[in-house]
Amino acid sequence: MKLVVTAFLSLDGVVQAPGGPDEDRSGGFRHGGWAAPYFDEAMLTLINGGMANLDALLLGRRTYEMFAAHWPHVGDEDPVAARFNRIPKYVATRTLDTLAWQGSERLEADVTADIRRLKRQRGAELQVHGSGGLVQTLLREDLIDELQLWWFPVVLGEGKRLFADGAVPASLRLQSHQAFDTGVIRQCYRMEGRPEYGYFGLEQPSAEELERQRKIAAGED
Numbered sequence: 001m002k003l004v005v006t007a008f009l010s011l012d013g014v015v016q017a018p019g020g021p022d023e024d025r026s027g028g029f030r031h032g033g034w035a036a037p038y039f040d041e042a043m044l045t046l047i048n049g050g051m052a053n054l055d056a057l058l059l060g061r062r063t064y065e066m067f068a069a070h071w072p073h074v075g076d077e078d079p080v081a082a083r084f085n086r087i088p089k090y091v092a093t094r095t096l097d098t099l100a101w102q103g104s105e106r107l108e109a110d111v112t113a114d115i116r117r118l119k120r121q122r123g124a125e126l127q128v129h130g131s132g133g134l135v136q137t138l139l140r141e142d143l144i145d146e147l148q149l150w151w152f153p154v155v156l157g158e159g160k161r162l163f164a165d166g167a168v169p170a171s172l173r174l175q176s177h178q179a180f181d182t183g184v185i186r187q188c189y190r191m192e193g194r195p196e197y198g199y200f201g202l203e204q205p206s207a208e209e210l211e212r213q214r215k216i217a218a219g220e221d
Helices: 041-053 061-073 079-086 111-119 132-140 207-217
Strands: 002-010 054-060 089-092 104-107 125-129 146-152 172-179 185-191
Touching: 002 111, 002 132, 041 054, 041 079, 054 061, 054 111, 054 132, 061 079, 061 089, 089 111, 104 111, 111 132, 125 132
Parallel strands: 002 125, 002 146, 054 089, 054 125, 089 104
Antiparallel strands: 146 185, 172 185
């Protein structure tokens, strides 16, 4: 299965609590629900269409608890609820003792090895929604195949960021993009490995110098 991460971000990269005031107040975060005013029918149609490729969910503890408190109580007439409630849900947690949402399984020992095992299974997409802490692990271990980034026209100035200090350097290739009337922009990227480096100066460095700079950026020198 292809591992696909979907994230809602403010323009300054915040991913914390896009859906509601009490979604995640950790760190004294005061701006919960910042994404909700920007949704429209076109965005919901695209999100619902993405359910066709969804064969399993991979979630962190906080997002799992939020989803499990909501989606089982939404009728199957909602395409997201119908899909979420039917497919397997894998949860990266060491603290949850009970997973009440039907079809849920805990990953608690070697999470990285378990995710690699899941990716070898048959299916279209193993999707991650929210789960910012888990996404940091996936980025660090080079487990993500595709990033679907939804940028919202709001600056928050604080909160948890998807690409915070210490993020692993990576190169991405744009696969598709859409702009919506509310100002939201969706960009779909394929992970391409480590970045490449160039030079804007008038005098071009030698191949040896470029290789030296690459090793420094990669921590090899």
